[in-house]
Amino acid sequence: MMLCVGPFAFPAEKENEQHGEQGKDLKTEIKEYISHHLQDSHDFSLFSYTKDNGEHVYVGFPLPVILWDNGLKVFSSSQFHHGETLAEVDGQHYKLYHSKIYKTDAEGTINYDEDHHPTNAKPLDFSITKNVVMIFITGLLMFWLFSSLARSYAKNNGVPTGVGRFFEPIVLYIRDDIARPNIGEKRYKKYMPFLLTIFFFIWFLNMFGMTPLGINVTGNIAITTALAILTFVITNFTGTKDYWMHQFNPLGDSLPWYGKIPLYIILVPIEMLGLIIKPFSLLIRLYANMQAGHIVIGSLIGLMFIFKSWIGSPLSFGLAFAIMLIEVLVALLQAYIFTMLSALYFGFASEEHEHDHEHEAEIAH
Amino acid sequence: MEKLLEEFSLGLFFWQTLLFVLLLLLLYKYAWKPILNAVNDREEGIKNALDAAEAAKKEMQNVTADSEKLLKEARAERDALLKEAREIKEGIISEAKEQSKIEGDKIIKQAQAAIESEKKAAVADIKAQVANLSLDIAEKVIKEELSDKKKQQKLVEDMLGDIKLN
Structure with a gap:
């Protein structure tokens, strides 16, 4: 019965509140509260x-x-x-x-x-700030978790114990399904520490954001910028000759030099722009997803106080709960996407054209 | 965009970069390297064990094949031996038969020869005895018939006719 009434009651109640004088005050307060929670703060307030x-x-x-x-x-x-x-x-x-x-x-x-x-x-x-404290806590947690996992291998003859049994498959997943296929069997090893660290770092901080402590580290533009810049730096510092050749000479030998000039006036700047757009998309994606999640949950929780009715409040509670479950998934998904795309960019950068080597080998024979 | 720039905190960026790089280095040394090495070693161990099992299986198959081959050879050898024995047996039997036949023939021939010679001896003996008897009879007849010349003549003639008939 409640569910039938719900959808119809929802817009009606909202409209009532918009016209009501008292509701406006509460709404601004909730709005400020949410925007305050999205920001970093200089003290660690619990409530x-x-x-x-x-x-x-x-x-x-x-x-x-x-x-x-x-x-x-x-x-x-x-x-x-x-x-x-x-x-x-x-x-x-x-x-x-x-x-x-x-x-x-x-x-x-x-x-x-x-x-x-x-x-x-x-x-x-x-x-x-609060975010720095959370980064520090996450770092300590990760260090404790993974160094104890590392030690458990030596103690238990190559088989993890305790919580490591949960994390080891994830480590292996990142190695076998993210790093190996995207970077390649030969070169994936040197990128593994960064990929593993960034995945667990983002995931853990996303999950901390789900707690009622009002932490929003990964939804902070400075954090995502720092992470994306690291990906950018690693991508370009490990870039091979082929990668840079592709940046400055995208068409290769398919055209004579005089044919390339008019195309390259447009193509090369686009390629250069692509270098920056790739990490920029990383930082905006993570920031926007986490920020949006926090705003939606905050708003839905705020709605409960705006409705103050037996229909609207449980409904917005149910909605907030459902979104919260989705956010738990998003927390993992965003960590996965960031890691996956970083691996993909590393893969592009460290790519060496196999056919060239084959050709050389043929000549040698 | 302006709002994003305003939200950007250089201090937070600084701390994030510093702490993250520090975390990356620490985790690399104390976590990721040993974890990935341990996992690699384990996978290598599993792979080696599987390879060894596969090799052992192949070896077993070889051994089985070998033993089967041996068994086959043994069976063939046995069959050959049996065949040979049978041949030998048959040879012996046929040879014995032939031998016995030859021997029998020989004995029969000997016996025939013996019988012939006995018969000859017996005939000779009988002839001698008949001669003796004839002489005796002749003596007696002569003694009796000498008195009568006619009778004597007739007797000799009869006797001679008898002998001729004989």
Whole structure:
């Protein structure tokens, strides 16, 4: 019965809320909450609530803030009081505004341009943020997991024990179904450490994003950029002569040089652009997928509070639950895609044209 | 795009790159290298064991084939031996038959010869005895008939006729 009513009740309730005066307030609050959760933060907050007297209580712990502003400035993020107060260090005032640190005067005034963007100076921020902490924790977890897996081989005569039994097939899958077919039997070995590390790193951080701690590391553009740049660097540094020949001379010997000139005016820039587009697609894909997942789940959870009805709220709960299950799949899928495509690019870069060698061999005979 | 650029945090980028590269190096040394080596060794071991099993199987097949061949040879040899024995047996039997036949013929011939000679001896003996008897009879007749000349003549003539008839 509920399911029958549901689809019809859904748009009606939404419309009611849009017209309602009270709902608008709650909606902006949810919107801010979601956008806050998508961003990195300077303290590790577990949860927060508002007391009856309107005071915000944050449960969590502060993290160190490291700024480069004519000298190194290190202080605890607890000085910001979650953006409510200014931090004063060595006579300089800093304000936390929308998860970014701005340099302000003693009153903490923020100047805006016509697009409502702050025009205050931003010091170089090398703070140990929540995301950095999560990267560190993930790194430790991975190191512990896989070094113990490595040790279990020696102890147990080549057979993994414990949790390694779960991870070993995944390691083998990456080797046999991602690296080998895409890179090739001869050259896949040197790329294995990077592929394995990046796969588990993205997967684990995606999974951490599913926890209620509000972590969004892989949905952060700086993180995905760093990962994609690593892929880009490795691709081009391990590129063979054939790969670079293909970049600058894509048509090979199929045309005489004077025929190539007009084509190459267009072709070579496209090939060059392709070099950058490949890792760029990697970083945008991972970022957008994780960001979108977090927004959808956040919105669906927010809907429960907007509906506050016996039909709408359970429905949006069910929807949020279903999306959450899909997100678990997406977490694995995105890690897989990133690894797969990296392997594919490595494969292109390290490719050597076999027929050339065969030809040489024929001449030698 | 502008929003993305604004969201980009250089500090986070720095920490991510640093920590990730560090993690990559550490995992390479302490995890991926030993794991991949161990897995490789294990796979190599399995492959070797399978190869060895295959080789053993082939060896077994060879051994079986060999033994079968041996068995076949033995059987053929046995058959040949049996055939030979049968031939020998038949040869012996036929030879014996021939020998016995020759021997028998010989004995029969000897016996015939003996009988012939006996017969001859007997005939000779009988002739001698008849001669003696004739002489005796002749003596007696002569003694009796000498008194009567006519009778004497007749007797001699009869006797001679008898002998001729004989």
